Each structure stands twice: as C-alpha cells, then as structure tokens.
Amino acid sequence: MVSRKYLSETALPELHGKVRKHIFEEIKDAKVISFTTDIWSSDVSPMSLLSLTAHWLDEGFEPHSAMLNATNFRGSHTSDAIAASLKEMFEKWQIPQSKVHVVLRDNASNMRKAMDNMGVRSVGCVAHTMQLVVNEGLLSQRAVSDAVACGRQIVGHFKRSPLAYSRLQDIQVQMNMQPKRLQQDVKTRWNSTYYLIESLIEQKRALSAYSADHELPTTPTANQWALLEKTMICLEPFEEFTRKVSSATASTADVVPSVTVLKRLLSMETEADSGIKTMKKSLLAAVDKRFSTVEDEPLYALSTLLDPRYKDRFFTSADSAKRGKDALAKELEEDLRSTTDGAAKALEPPGKALRVEAAAPALSSNKSSSFMREFDKIRGEREEEPGAASSSSSAVQLHGYFTEETIPTTDDPFKYWRVNRQRFPGLAASALKYLCAPCTSVESERLFSTVSTILDEKRNRLTAERAEMLAFLNKNLPVMLKAELEKLEKSA
Incomplete structure (x- = not known):
C-alpha cells in the first residue's frame, strides 16, 4: 500500500492540479460569471477561510458552478484585507473584472465595503436578510421568544438524555405515531426555529403523556402551546420562501416574485388568522422595511x-x-x-x-x-x-x-x-x-459545511492548504468526471 506521505504530498496535489486545469478551461470559456463569498472560522482549529464560488451559463444555457477557493484568511477581517484576498484569487484564476457580473455576500459592512473598494457590483444574501426580518418582526416579541425558549429546553432535555428519548419513543409507538426526534434549532438560522416549533406541535400529545409520568425541565402552558401553533402558521410562507431562494437552481430572478407573493400572503385576511393578525402585521412591516x-x-x-x-x-x-x-x-x-x-x-x-x-x-x-x-x-x-x-x-x-x-x-x-x-x-x-447569478450565498455556506466535515476534532492539525485541496476535490471532481463521461458518450 502507498504511504500517507505519498497520498498527501504527491497524489493529492496531482489530482488537485488536474481538476483545477479542467475548471480553469471551463471558466476561461465563460463570458460572464457570478460569485458568492463568505468567511468561516473553525471551532476546532485557529483557522479562518475566505470562500469564492463561481456560477455561469455556457452558450447552450446550461448552468455550471464550481468552487474556486477556500483560502486561509489571517489577521483582522477588514474590508481592505478582504478586497486584497479576493483580488488575488481573481488574478490566480485569470478572471478580469469585466467578467465579474455580481458577487453575492452577507450583509456585514466589511463585506459591502470590500466589494465597493474592488469596484465590483455586489448584493446581500436574501436568506440573511430574511433572518433579520423574522427576528425583527416575530422572534423578538417577548411572548413568542418565551414560548420558543420553553420548547428549546424540552428539546435539549431529550437531546442530552438517551433514557428520556427512549421513553418518549415508547410513548410514540403506543400512540401509533411514527417515532421521530425533536428538532434542535440554531439561533442564526430562523428556519431551524420553525422546524423546532413544528416538531413540538407534531409531538404535543406524546409530550403531554410523557410529562404525566416523567419530569420535564419545563412544561408549556395552554397559552404557550396556542402561541406556538399560531407562530408556526405565520412562519410557514417564510419557510417556503427560504427553501425557494436557497435551492441550487434559484437565481436573482426569484427574489422580486417571491417577495411579492410573501407580501400578498401576509396582507390577506383569512379565518385562520384569529389571534395572529398582530403577528402578520409585524412581519409584513419588517418585510416592507428590509x-x-x-x-x-x-x-x-x-x-x-x-x-x-x-x-x-x-x-x-x-x-x-x-x-x-x-x-x-x-x-x-x-x-x-x-x-x-x-x-x-x-x-x-x-x-x-x-x-x-x-x-x-x-x-x-x-x-x-x-x-x-x-x-x-x-x-x-x-x-x-x-x-x-x-x-x-x-x-x-x-x-x-x-x-x-x-x-x-x-x-x-x-x-x-x-x-x-x-x-x-x-x-x-x-x-x-x-440569470447566472444566485440570490443567496448558500453555496459558500454549503462549501463550509463540507470543510467542517474535513477539518474536525480528529484532524484539527490539518493545514489550511490541505483542507482547501480536499474541499476543492470534493466539490469539483464530480464535475470533471461528469464532463469526461459526456465526452465519451458523444465519441461513442
């Protein structure tokens, strides 16, 4: 068997070079390219990475995307440092500024200023803006945040205790329910809070039966259960909006129609709105503002x-x-x-x-x-x-x-x-x-999800260059293999 040293110092760079050459040739033929960029900091290693992904349409209107870089980003995250690093990436890939259609970024001021310093057009991530809308319009309300915090404690109880979860699972089976885990949320992803509420509402009967025989850290009141149900109804169109604009096929063309539909739904009054009209008005005001x-x-x-x-x-x-x-x-x-x-x-x-x-x-x-x-x-x-x-x-x-x-x-x-x-x-x-421009920086975040599986606690001493190579191959090797397979099929 070949040694680890051969794989890391010979085989990996050779394969990386081959895939990079293929991506370089594809990008060279593209007339206009859109990009996404973001910064990620590792939890297991003192490392920050600045990403760059490319998106374009070929002459046959076939969409293409590729990861270009996830470069080690040292020092302070200032606008000048970000701009300098991105310029270096563009130079390495020989991408002139005339080819840059737009750069999708987050809404941070340093990112916005960096794009202005580079002289390229940029827009903020729609998903990040929607996070601000929901937090400002709904989750900041005291009664709602208290009800969600109560649900978060219940979910955390079952996450930490295998015994508690097995008891809940037995109750679900006795009630002829499909055994399901409760969803944990992340405060920086509002839709994860929606899934948390949805899972609690779905398991309401099972949780009530559990609390009759076993102790829970907290028990929602009848008013809190009702509030969670109303909150879920309010957030349902926002969840669909987020999934639509975050899909791999979404483009900037989806933003105006999705916002228009969202406003229309929030301004409509139905029989199901009893008790949530104030919620809908606050969300509509936040959408209008953002x-x-x-x-x-x-x-x-x-x-x-x-x-x-x-x-x-x-x-x-x-x-x-x-x-x-x-x-x-x-x-x-x-x-x-x-x-x-x-x-x-x-x-x-x-x-x-x-x-x-x-x-x-x-x-x-x-x-x-x-x-x-x-x-x-x-x-x-x-x-x-x-x-x-x-x-x-x-x-x-x-x-x-x-x-x-x-x-x-x-x-x-x-x-x-x-x-x-x-x-x-x-x-x-x-x-x-x-139509080649995505409307969110989701591709950069998906890239960082890949990096986080590569750079974990057991490989926390992996260098940034090696981590970038592995992520590059993970994202782009299937693209090259697919292109080579299509060439073989055409020649056959």
Missing part, C-alpha cells in the same frame, strides 16, 4: 424581466417595472450596436413561442401550497395586453417577448432561452448574463 428597494435594484429587476416565468407580472410598482424595462431596452440597444448581425436578426418579427418541457418544481413541497398557488394567481392576473410595437430593433424583441404569455412556474427558464434564443438574440444574450 425589502423596500428590491424592485429598484437593477440586478433583481432585469433578471426578473428576463425570466420567462415572471417577466413584468410580479412588480407591485408600475414605475419600478417601467424603469426596469427602460434599463433593459438601453442594455439591449448597447449590445445590438456591438454586434454586426444582431440588429438584422432583431428586426425580424418574432415567431411563435416554442414550448419547453416542464422541469421539476423548485420546491419539494406539495404543489397546492398557498405560496405556490399565489405565484400562479399573480402570474395569471397580470398577463400583458398586446400593443403597438416600435420599429426600433430592441423594441421589436421587447414587444414580442413581453406580449407573450409567461411559461408555467415549474418550467425551466434555461430551456426556454435555449429554444427561443434565435427569436430574441439580444434578450438571450442579456439572459445569459443575468
């Missing part, structure tokens, strides 16, 4: 307009939709001037839209959920009426595109542009750029 400028952000506006599932149907402000269309028309005119045959193609009247095959739904939940029903409802009630088209080349494409019906929300927007790019060449070029 997402007040989302429709005026050019990145979100243009990507939403270029997504054939949404177009201009989800803008709550007519002025915002008009500004977005004007910005898109201006960009389209500039692109058409830079191409020799683009104007001629654009002057051709658009033909009939070609149908694309439906893709898997973005959410794994039931299609009949209120969140997804509201998506289809808004899409249907705002279909654009046909009007007179201008004779300008860009206006011909815009008129043809916006007067057509939106495709179903379960369809794949990339397939749409793959099929219809000959009809709307200018718009397709813009879609290639704007």
